[in-house]
Amino acid sequence: MSKPETRVRIAPSPTGDPHVGTAYQALYNYAFARTRGGKFILRIEDTDQARSSPESERAILSSLRWLGLEWDEGPDIGGPHGPYRQSERTAIYREHAARLLESGHAYRCYCTKEELEQMRIEQREKKLPALFDEVCRNRSLDESSRRAEAGDAYVIRMKVPRDGVCVIKDLLHGEIRKDWASIDDQIIIKSDGFPTYHLANVVDDHLMGITHVIRGEEWINSVPKHLKLYEDLGWEAPVFCHLPLLRNADKNKSKLSKRKNPTSIEYYRRAGFLPQALLNFLGMLGWSMPGDEEKFTLDQMLEHFRLEDINLGGPVFDVKKLRWLNGRYIREDHDAPALREELFKWALGPEMVEKIIPLAQPRLETLADWGFLTAFFFADAVPCQAEELKLKGHDAGEVAEVFQFAIWQLERQRDFRSEAIELLFKELAEALELKVRVLLGPFYVALSGKAASTPLYQSMEILGSDMVRMRLRRAIELLGGLSSKKLKALEKRYEDLFGGTR
RNA sequence: GGCCCCAUAGUCUAGCGGUCAGGACGUCGGCCUCUCACGCCGAAAUCCCGGGUUCAAUUCCCGGUGGGGUCACCA
Numbered sequence: 001m002s003k004p005e006t007r008v009r010i011a012p013s014p015t016g017d018p019h020v021g022t023a024y025q026a027l028y029n030y031a032f033a034r035t036r037g038g039k040f041i042l043r044i045e046d047t048d049q050a051r052s053s054p055e056s057e058r059a060i061l062s063s064l065r066w067l068g069l070e071w072d073e074g075p076d077i078g079g080p081h082g083p084y085r086q087s088e089r090t091a092i093y094r095e096h097a098a099r100l101l102e103s104g105h106a107y108r109c110y111c112t113k114e115e116l117e118q119m120r121i122e123q124r125e126k127k128l129p130a131l132f133d134e135v136c137r138n139r140s141l142d143e144s145s146r147r148a149e150a151g152d153a154y155v156i157r158m159k160v161p162r163d164g165v166c167v168i169k170d171l172l173h174g175e176i177r178k179d180w181a182s183i184d185d186q187i188i189i190k191s192d193g194f195p196t197y198h199l200a201n202v203v204d205d206h207l208m209g210i211t212h213v214i215r216g217e218e219w220i221n222s223v224p225k226h227l228k229l230y231e232d233l234g235w236e237a238p239v240f241c242h243l244p245l246l247r248n249a250d251k252n253k254s255k256l257s258k259r260k261n262p263t264s265i266e267y268y269r270r271a272g273f274l275p276q277a278l279l280n281f282l283g284m285l286g287w288s289m290p291g292d293e294e295k296f297t298l299d300q301m302l303e304h305f306r307l308e309d310i311n312l313g314g315p316v317f318d319v320k321k322l323r324w325l326n327g328r329y330i331r332e333d334h335d336a337p338a339l340r341e342e343l344f345k346w347a348l349g350p351e352m353v354e355k356i357i358p359l360a361q362p363r364l365e366t367l368a369d370w371g372f373l374t375a376f377f378f379a380d381a382v383p384c385q386a387e388e389l390k391l392k393g394h395d396a397g398e399v400a401e402v403f404q405f406a407i408w409q410l411e412r413q414r415d416f417r418s419e420a421i422e423l424l425f426k427e428l429a430e431a432l433e434l435k436v437r438v439l440l441g442p443f444y445v446a447l448s449g450k451a452a453s454t455p456l457y458q459s460m461e462i463l464g465s466d467m468v469r470m471r472l473r474r475a476i477e478l479l480g481g482l483s484s485k486k487l488k489a490l491e492k493r494y495e496d497l498f499g500g501t502r
Numbered sequence: 503g504g505c506c507c508c509a510u511a512g513u514c515u516a517g518c519g520g521u522c523a524g525g526a527c528g529u530c531g532g533c534c535u536c537u538c539a540c541g542c543c544g545a546a547a548u549c550c551c552g553g554g555u556u557c558a559a560u561u562c563c564c565g566g567u568g569g570g571g572u573c574a575c576c577a
Contacts, residue, residue, distance in 0.1 A: 013577045048576055113575075155575055173507070182505050182573085190575040197577050221506055221572045242507085245571075249513075252569065281514095284526090288515050292525050311515070314570065318513050321527040331540070 006038025007209050010064075010071075011201065013045045014056035016411070017264035017466060018063035020317065021216065021246050021256055024282045028243060029214045030069050031283075031298075031305045038211070042074035043204060044085045047194045052087070055414040063265035067275045068298060073208075081208040086200050093195035096203050096233065097156050097188055101141065105232035106188060108144040108154040109136040137185065156189035158198075158229060166224040171212075171241035172310060178224055186225050198222060202229040205238055214241045214307070217314075218255075241307065244286055244314040256317055259473075267466035271380040272346055276333075277326040285315035295328055347378050355462050359454035373454070377462060382449040382471060386478045389442045391434075399442050400479040401490055402432065403472045406443070408494055410472075416465045418457035425457070431497045446475035 010026040012018075033040040042064070046052035061076060073079025083089055100106035111119075136144075137159065148154060161180040168176040188199035195203075205213060220242050230237040247253040248260040256263055262271075268278055280296060283289075287310050289296050334342060356374050363373055376382050391399045409424050429436040444453050447468060453459065460468050476482060482490065 011577090015577075045577065051576070109575095116575095168506095176506070178506065184573080187575055192575075194575090196575070201577090216571090217507065218571055218577090244508075247570080255570070284514065286514090288525095290516090292516090294514085294526055312508060313510095313515095314508070315515090316513055318527070321514065324527055327540090 004209075004211060006033055006036040006211050007041060008033045008038065008212050008214055009041040009043050009205070009208065009210055011043045011045045011204075011215075012060050013048065013051075014053060014060055015048060015051040016056055017258075017266060018056075018060040019263050020265055020268070020278075020282070021263070022060065023064065023067055023069070023265055023278070024246055024285070025214070025216060025243060026064055026067075026069050027279060027282050028287075028307070028310070031302060032212065032214060032307050033072075034302050035305050039072040040069075041079070041081075041208060041210070042071035042084065043208070044075050044087075045197065045200065046085060046087045047196065047200050049087075049192060049194060053414055057085075059266060063269070066269060067265070067279050069279075086195070086204065089200070089204070090194060092207070093189065093200055093203055094193065097195070097199065100158065100188070100229075100232055101156065103232065104141070104159070106156050106158045107137055107139065107141075107185075108148060109157045109185075109187070110147060110152055110154045111136060153191050155187045155191050157185040158188050158225065158232070160185050160225065160228060166227060168220070168223045168227065168240065170220070170223075171239055171307065172312060173220075173242060176220065176223075178221070180224065183224050186222075188229075198225050199229065202226050202233070202235075206230070206233070206235045210238050212239045212241060214243060217242045217245050243310060244312055246285065247314045247316045249316050249318055253314060253316055255314075261317060261319070262466075262470055264466045266464065267470055270347075270464050270467045271470075273322065273326050274329050274342065277329045278322065280329075281322045281325050285317070286310050295325065295332075352377070352462070355458075356454070359458055359462075363454065376448040376453070377459070380467075381474060382447070384445060384449045384475065384478060388445045388451060389475055389479060391442050392438055396479045397486075400476045400482055401486075402428075402439070402442070403446065403476050403479075404482060404487070404490055405432070405494055405497075407469050407472050409498070410465060410469055413465070416461060418455075418461045421457045421460050427498070442475075443472075447471050 008029045010022065010029050012022045030040045032038075042061070044057055044060075046057065057075070061074075064071075071077070073081065073084060075082075075084040078084075086093075097106060101108070136157070144154075160183050164180050166178050166180055166183075168178065170176055186198050187196050189195055204210075223240055227237055246256040248256055250260055254260070258264070262268065265278075269275075276297065279298060280294075280301075283296070283298075283301050284294055287305070288294075289301065290304055330339065330342075356377055360370060360374055364370060386396070389396070389399055391402065394402070405428060406425075409428060410421075413420060413424055425439065426436060429439045432439065440456055441451065443456055444451055447456070447459065447463065448454070463471075
């Protein structure tokens with residue numbers, strides 16, 4: 001009997017910028033599949049209706065493709081196990097949830113958020129580990145169905161064993177034991193009818209024939225739930241393998257986060273990093289090429305890659321070393337024509353220059369003025385004096401807060417055309433009770449390094465969302481940064497001013 | 503805080519019972535040179551701590567400490 005084909009997947013959630021952590025997981029999944037002659041599948045986990053967006057999905061696909069990680073099946077190219085977008089598979093999940101309901105492995109829960117909150121507080125006081133609602137859990141299916149028909153809102157929860165130990169087998173970690181009592185009756189279908197990650201993930205992995213689940217360590221604690229779901233559905237579970245999480249370069253090496261490090265692949269692209277270099281760099285975090293050479297191509301990596309060789313310590317994403325590696329690619333792998341081509345692809349091409357010309361022209365007295373006027377479009381960090389980041393009547397800390405508001409606004413701004421940005425700043429000015437022209441002052445400095453520059457909104461459009469936010473974040477740091485305490489208060493104020501969740 | 507995972511220089515790593523603990527980034531010094539960068543040479547810097555096991559532990563086991571993750575109608 002031949003072994004079944006190896007099938008792995010990367011399953012990003014399109015809720016924001018394409019994250020380097022996603023690329024990291026993708027690389028190792030890809031390498032594992034390729035070294036075993038298997039398939040690498042891309043699946044979009046967009047079951048969070050509120051946060052998912054098509055723009056984010058597009059950005060993720062384009063970023064992964066830019067890196068050279070081609071998938072064999074995915075939402076854009078299809079495949080034999082489609083659709084590959086979870087929002088298009090809701091009927092499948094509902095059907096499986098119904099099966100679990102009927103077999104008694106799941107139940108409808110009619111508790112409100114407030115009731116659960118109250119229950120949680122009491123349980124914490126009593127030092128009970130997990131959250132269970134006995135009433136809902138023990139209600140008969142008949143009665144629960146009657147209430148559902150009467151129109152009562154509910155979610156569906158899985159029934160998790162109350163005692164015993166769950167043994168997780170992990171390819172890298174070996175056996176991990178976890179008490180069932182520490183695991184709660186996870187919601188598998190939300191009140192909007194959409195599944196949560198846990199259900200959708202298990203159903204899809206099974207239906208798509210996934211043999212190995214290679215993903216971030218953050219998932220280890222929920223493996224028991226997944227194992228139970230496989231069992232209840234009568235399926236064989238795939239092999240699990242949890243990889244370390246990328247870390248910030250801060251004191252504690254916390255999980256890589258955009259507050260402390262650029263995390264968007266788009267940022268690295270815009271900042272002039274080459275895809276080969278970024279991929280190579282990710283490949284040397286956690287894994288190392290035999291021998292002394294640290295520069296290697298994807299193909300070279302494939303020749304030596306073994307999943308078992310991955311180092312379990314969470315690696316710090318050290319941009320300094322990435323810069324060094326990138327420099328080697330520029331110097332060693334490009335002759336002048338090739339480098340010219342890279343530069344054109346990056347920002348010196350006609351497309352970019354044509355966008356800048358109308359902004360620059362009114363401000364040019366000589367052609368040579370072009371250089372200093374437009375330099376900031378072709379840069380990563382911009383030289384910027386803290387003293388220049390001034391806002392009339394506000395101190396440095398307050399300017400930093402304004403920048404932070406703008407970052408949050410821009411984060412949820414999917415349409416990054418200048419008109420949309422203009423609207424956004426008008427809103428911001430109004431909320432802060434400032435004149436727009438006054439508000440904009442420090443933004444010119446943060447983004448271009450100078451108080452006088454090309455028009456802000458259009459310049460921002462050209463710089464792109466990721467670069468703009470990065471420069472604003474740098475400006476905040478320059479102003480002394482925002483403490484997490486301050487940030488928390490700020491967040492609250494932001495919600496009061498602009499409403500909604502970020 | 504409960505539970506889970508992890509632990510070689512500041513950082514990424516090699517090592518898989520006996521090594522002067524190897525390489526790379528970064529740092530410092532020197533050479534090259536019209537400057538800088540590149541390149542080259544060199545230096546400082548590491549096995550978290552404490553118990554075992556063993557003739558011998560960085561390596562195996564246990565405990566501690568430290569760090570991370572997770573405890574959502576987010577993934």
